[in-house]
Amino acid sequence: MIRRPRAAITGWPVAHSRSPLVHGHWLKKYGLAGDYIRLPVAPEDAERFYRHFGESGLVGCNVTVPHKETAAAACDELDEAARAMGAVNTLWLDGDGRLCGANTDGIGFLGNLDQRAPGWDARPGPAVVLGAGGAARAVVWALRARGFAPVKIFNRTTEKASQLADHFGFGVEAYPWDKLCEHLGQAALLVNTTAAGMTGKPPLQIDLDGLPKDALVTDIIYTPLETDLLRQAAARGNRTVDGLGMLLHQAAPGFERWFGVRPEVDDELRRIVLADLGATT
Template sequence: MSEASTPIAAVMLAPGETSRLPVLFDHWLWATQLPGRYLPLTVEPQDIGDVISALPKAGFVGLHISAAYQKAVLDHADIITDRAALMSGANTLIFRRDGKIHADNTDGYGFIENIRLSVPGWDARLGPAAIFGAGRAARVVISALIEVGVGQIRLTSRTRPKAEQLRSEFGTRIEVVDWLKAGNMAEGAATVVNATPLGTRGNSDFRVPLDGLTPGAVACDLTVDPPATRFLQQAAAYGCHVADGVGMLICQASPSFERWFGQRPPNDEDARIAAAS
């Protein structure tokens, strides 16, 4: 394949943002020996539309979108999947050969696939789910769990109105719990998720008591920095299976690599090392 026809993809970042995706994609391209390039692109907010319009003409096949711009890029897409519409944002743009821009969101897929790979035999229908947080990440988790059949979701947030808003959108399957009583949520839950920034490097620790966790339950943390958060360490100490944010990052990125470069990439320890670096 000539240099001119080599597929090029990128991640669009707001000023000051960083991403682990370029290192992961560089590793995958090396591991698969496929032709291709993957670049980080820092873009000012006012330039989003111009950049998205220009990239297909420059040979780009697709674009990942950082959290800051996931809602804004919907205004520049010709086709928006139901998943992206439900999330009110796209993390992936596909530049189709017919010239149309296809917006998708693979975060929910990545969340579920990571649990299934980390905990074979996991079934969302085995019991209630408990989710800490009510931001965009929690929306992803709620939507994904409902899609795979969870019966009840206990939801708490330091900002209760945000949790109430999600309940109004997703229905009575969600029970909102006051943050002061968050320590009770894990009792009897089959799936427990930290969708807050607590425990992420540079933020406060996650300090909600987890002594109500059921041994054998699944505990997930969406942060990638650090991969082994205090939340996950505590959950493991109580006998829970754990699924970390690095695994989710790999699983949500894998479908894009396959679309853009033509082959499913390996999800192995080398990929984890690259995604965590």
Template sequence: MSLDQARAALDALFTKDLYPQGRPVLAAVTGWPLTYTRSPILHNGWCAQYGINGFYLRLPLKPEDFERGVRALQALGFAGLNVTIPHKEAAYALVDRHTHDARRAGAVNTLVFEEDGAIEGGCTDGIGYLDSLREAGVTLPRRALVLGAGGAARAVCAALLDAGCRVTLANRTKARAEALSAALGGGHVIDWKDWPEHLAEAELLTNTTSLGMTGQNVFDWAGSLTKAAGSLVVSDIVYVPLETPLLAAAQARGLATVDGLGMLIHQARPGFEAWFGRRPEVTPGLRARLIETLD
């Protein structure tokens, strides 16, 4: 289908009889294979909640089709896109302008199609993580220990460092943690085997690795937490399962915990505001609807 045919199809779909308030605002999430996303639940739920004339779609794009697909959606009048694995680095290279958070993260998860034809790229993972801590009543820490050195770790570490936190990094491949520290201009790197020894001085432990995700290898979290201070807050950005083995082990020791669902919700808010013109609230009902989809 050509772009002209696609435009005609959209015009035929969004007629004035069906949409007297005008053509809906359109946004979408793209990735590949995109079998595992809850973004449409969030965004369409907010559109319904606020009476916004808009839709948020799920549009898988293969890597070789990514740039062409983004350009086509922009030409069709979409307001923007969320970008997930494996397209975040490709999106970073594609956009015309980067937000500060995107430059710090080295990746883009939110595209905004501007009126002048430019594409702005942002990364909302880091601020989404900090907002999830605030929602849970956690004061931003002075000292954090972050496990992992992938894309999520970079966004989280950048946000923590920019908020004035001293960050200690541990990754199973130490060289990756060292590269991350160098890219961010901050963060003290330690050997993976030594991170439990640093818990006594940490106020926050953040797991950004896949350890604990459904189907991943078992790890002795309980044994690793024996030297944790009683005031330590333990967070995991994994949300399937919602209660990861790390969080279960922390709760068994009486430690405060923050699950990964809050980050998922909060990272979606800036994009929704940019596309649909309203800053959405995070409510218990929204969280409950998402939890139902995790079972």
């Protein structure tokens, strides 16, 4: 009897994750035998779980906070992005049973902009990134891969921004939050990677007056779909891209690894997830 391949979203907690909705849609759409489940992994169990992943019965999994670094340390092999970030969000077992890890957050960020704002990287220039956490690390990696420079990181804790800039080196710069307005005037791209503006969180309060009208503004938040930042940017004529597509595009490489089909991120999937969020296009 051939066992159905099973993958999961792992982390702590995972009850809120919409990954099962995304992967479940693709399994149904492509008529594939397989399952994708939520699997909570308590922090005290995480190291052992990933070190002995072959015993889980899974062909692979997604990894969410707070286990991305722990899972990366357990891998036998990491892709370029995961090595650069020191964190994974996608795991799979190869033909020899070795645990392999990838970080597709940067790929998801790029895929979203490629789909929703074609040509956005035709003339790469200076980029401004708000925040210095794990998501910012993925975004900085992605922007460097597309030739944006300098990438300027602004964070309320300047030391954390400096640590991230030092990690990437030449072409990535750190600045204190109160210097943001002085640097917006040269930006070709503005990215918010902080939780500010998310439903239930304090708003992101910045002045966009100095931002060029041809700069693209994007927010990795997707609850709400249109954040105050995006609304403010759109009102002054800037192109904007919401964060939902990043979630969808980062999921595609893992699905292909586990189930053998490269899935399409299309309008149907976007509508399904938006309906689950209680939002609209």
